Amino acid sequence: MRKGVMRPGHVQIRVLDMDAAVKHYTDLLGLIETDRDDQGRVYLKAWTEVDKFSVVLREADEPGCDFMAFKVVDEPSLQQLEKDLVEHGVDIEQVPEGELKDCGRRVRFKAPSGHTFELYADKQYTGKWGITEVNPEAWPRNLEGMKVVRFDHCLMYGPELAATYDLFVNVLGFYLAEQVLDGDGTRIAQFLSLSTKAHDIAFIHHEEMGKFHHASFYLETWEDVLRAADLISMTDTSIDIGPTRHGLTHGKTIYFFDPSGNRNEVFCGGDYNYPDHKPVTWQAEQLGKAIFYHDRVLNERFLTVLT
């Protein structure tokens, strides 16, 4: 958080059929619908999140990710980051307050990987959902499905990892938590963090720009991951892989798809970092184990199915 960029704030996901998508993200994942706007977008949040929304669904004729946003600590930091982005040669777009309901102005820019990101400082604080602010109970009793705890991170696929690293680390203040290096020492995967978390955003090298691999949601325990797997079967939801463990981050995980083919992850655990930790490195020849610690073989679908 060296530059005031604090945490993932929201992700806007394109879906082919809004009703099916809302059912998936609320009934199955357990996100809570908090609003809709006159563009037809639906706003959702996970129950522990303190701001009004973290996931926005937009109906479109192709699925994928419109943008991911990070929340900045305050307006002066946002203004400084704006200057730093411009000085770095990044084209920025001003998105006015209220374009997303109850969200302050956003500074939008494209990373060299082809993905659109935003920074903002203000969003309506609605508090954790279903529990009181004073003397809070452990959890609300009327959560649905997987009862996801929070929107945690995204994994993006695209080119120009080095230039993207430069932007995220040197301008936005992320640090490199974990990486995959090929035989020449070229970084083919980078897991970047703002916090003690294993990643707040990750990139894997891919020739085509701007592809979306997954949006990930946090669960507390391995038992919750197994229960998520049960719910995926009960609802006949398209599964990708898992439950299993990653080598990278060591998170315990399961992957599945929303009804438009966007990949979701729910996971628990994973490594932590402090500023004195060195980045963790995996060698590309161990990529199978790095991605799927138990199978230790690459799965073509996981590497190539993207929206």
Place this chain on the structure above:
Amino acid sequence: MSDGFEITEQCSGNRFHCEPGQSVLKAMEQQGLKCVPVGCRGGGCGFCKVTVLSGDYECGKMSRVHVPPESRACGEVLACRIYPLSNLTIECRPREVVETARQQTTTKSMR
């Protein structure tokens, strides 16, 4: 088994039964066949693109990036989002051709 349709995949010669209202890809997966690659199963990733050579079917929603209207008109569709109304003959193009097609598509960023 009076209800349902027979699907024939021409490259592999595989034949499988598909229930009314069931997608071709789901029917194939349920019968343990692999003649069409399985991706997201949601019309989004374009992995299961096939060409329908004969027969009638209905389409669900599919990503316009992978199935633009002109492709749809000539039967190039996603197996996860087609629901047969008669027996079908489909052809699953070799993966290299699909890959080339994927690389030629450009993803519009927003709006």
